[in-house]
Amino acid sequence: MADDKDxxxxxxxxxxxxxxxxxxxxxxxxxxxxxxxxxxxVSYLTLVTDKVKKHFLKAVKPEDVEEMWFEYEGTxxxxxxxxxxxxxLHALNTALPxxxxxxxxxxxxxxxxxxxxxxxxxxxxxSCIKEADALKHKSQVINDMQKKDHKQLWMGLQNDKFDQFWxxxxxxxxxxxxxxxxxxxxxxxxxxxxxxxxxxxxxxxASPEGHxxxxxxxxxxxxxxxxxxxxxxxxxxVLIQGIEPLLETPLQWLSEHLSHPDNFLHVCILPVxxx
Amino acid sequence: MxxxxxxxRSIGRTTLISHSEEGYLKKTSLRSVTITSNNAAESGxxxxxxxxxxxxxxxxxxxxxxDVRSDLEEDDACVQAAASGVVLQHEYHVLFSCxxxxxxxxxxxxxxxxxxxxxxxxxxxxxxNSRMRLQQSPxxxxxxxxxxxxGQPFFVLHPCKTEEFMxxxxxxxxxxxxxxxxVVTWLSVVGxxxxxxxxxxxxxxxxxxxxxx
Numbered sequence: 001m002a003d004d005k006d007x008x009x010x011x012x013x014x015x016x017x018x019x020x021x022x023x024x025x026x027x028x029x030x031x032x033x034x035x036x037x038x039x040x041x042v043s044y045l046t047l048v049t050d051k052v053k054k055h056f057l058k059a060v061k062p063e064d065v066e067e068m069w070f071e072y073e074g075t076x077x078x079x080x081x082x083x084x085x086x087x088x089l090h091a092l093n094t095a096l097p098x099x100x101x102x103x104x105x106x107x108x109x110x111x112x113x114x115x116x117x118x119x120x121x122x123x124x125x126x127s128c129i130k131e132a133d134a135l136k137h138k139s140q141v142i143n144d145m146q147k148k149d150h151k152q153l154w155m156g157l158q159n160d161k162f163d164q165f166w167x168x169x170x171x172x173x174x175x176x177x178x179x180x181x182x183x184x185x186x187x188x189x190x191x192x193x194x195x196x197x198x199x200x201x202x203x204x205x206a207s208p209e210g211h212x213x214x215x216x217x218x219x220x221x222x223x224x225x226x227x228x229x230x231x232x233x234x235x236x237x238v239l240i241q242g243i244e245p246l247l248e249t250p251l252q253w254l255s256e257h258l259s260h261p262d263n264f265l266h267v268c269i270l271p272v273x274x275x
Numbered sequence: 276m277x278x279x280x281x282x283x284r285s286i287g288r289t290t291l292i293s294h295s296e297e298g299y300l301k302k303t304s305l306r307s308v309t310i311t312s313n314n315a316a317e318s319g320x321x322x323x324x325x326x327x328x329x330x331x332x333x334x335x336x337x338x339x340x341x342d343v344r345s346d347l348e349e350d351d352a353c354v355q356a357a358a359s360g361v362v363l364q365h366e367y368h369v370l371f372s373c374x375x376x377x378x379x380x381x382x383x384x385x386x387x388x389x390x391x392x393x394x395x396x397x398x399x400x401x402x403x404n405s406r407m408r409l410q411q412s413p414x415x416x417x418x419x420x421x422x423x424x425x426g427q428p429f430f431v432l433h434p435c436k437t438e439e440f441m442x443x444x445x446x447x448x449x450x451x452x453x454x455x456x457x458v459v460t461w462l463s464v465v466g467x468x469x470x471x472x473x474x475x476x477x478x479x480x481x482x483x484x485x486x487x488x
Binding site: 078109110112113114123124131134139186195196197200201202 | 422
């Protein structure tokens, strides 16, 4: 359907207006102006912030420069989560632009993975794609692709090339007609209220009897508290790509259209803000 | 026999940690290991200013805390630090990957001040422990990843090739009508790469566990 293809573009080109400011304690005599940037929802912080680094290096003494890392309101931001997921999880209901603090010292070893080059991001990205395909196709599609095809997926993301990316990614979104969908749906459910980083389990797109599973069915199984019962006020927002899809939406459709380039459906559950 | 570059006995305790209905196996051990200095330039990683003294420098500066030393002696483990050896705490977790249907080994290594080793230092230890070269592809090697239950950085031996080497073992055992403990067998292959040696008693005393489907 023509409409569905538009969804793919809307997801790919989603942007978050962000304001980067240097951590106060690291500011030296040279004033560091805040730096504004539109961040792609589907990319990773360390992949798209070279300009940010260049800008703030001017204000910091070279001997004080270690690995750059980001923080929002005291929480170190995990670069290996897609940017849109970080925003939805931490700052969705706050005023734009998203205000991120930049650090060059005191890297939080216990909280963040190191990211010393783009090849680390590539390895992480491809690892997610491989895991997603293990769930969807028992790794058959990804293993049938050549090295240059894998490279094309990465280059498409790195260079923000929708067509280049989807020329390959569409293969990962196919399934045998008789199956009716993927083997299992690759998803992760995040919530800020728990110690556990995310929930990820096996879940099929349809029941053994052939009933299509919806977003509501997934939540009923993985996080039943997120579904308000009749008459009760809604306690939680359930977000995918920054929007709240209807709970009746088929999971297979969500997986094909609202996944991130890593082929995972990233679902954020937030408590409804009390004004 | 521990691989080149490590000496001394391992003091370890294996515990089963339960977190709701999913759990993981955890083992910590203290071992003396020889660490070479950071080879950042060789591995093609852009050089970063390293403000922290290397572990070797700290040891030679007499930085190993004395109460840890006396604990070790009490346990009669007699960890013999090699001339340039450093005592490190190793923590190993075995989790099950539902995506790949195989167990996965997560580990981290700290000095006695709680500072973790970096990836280059871990690769160095692994290189000296492995008799076969780990393939260069990033998916088969050791990378830093987030522990799925603790949310903290760990090193991980990527699981996607596990089925390749475990498959024949399981099938051979089935053909001979012999039981195989999947986790112990798997761990006996991957463990030594990262300094995790299993005592023989693991194989002789444990009931064989069910093989994953």
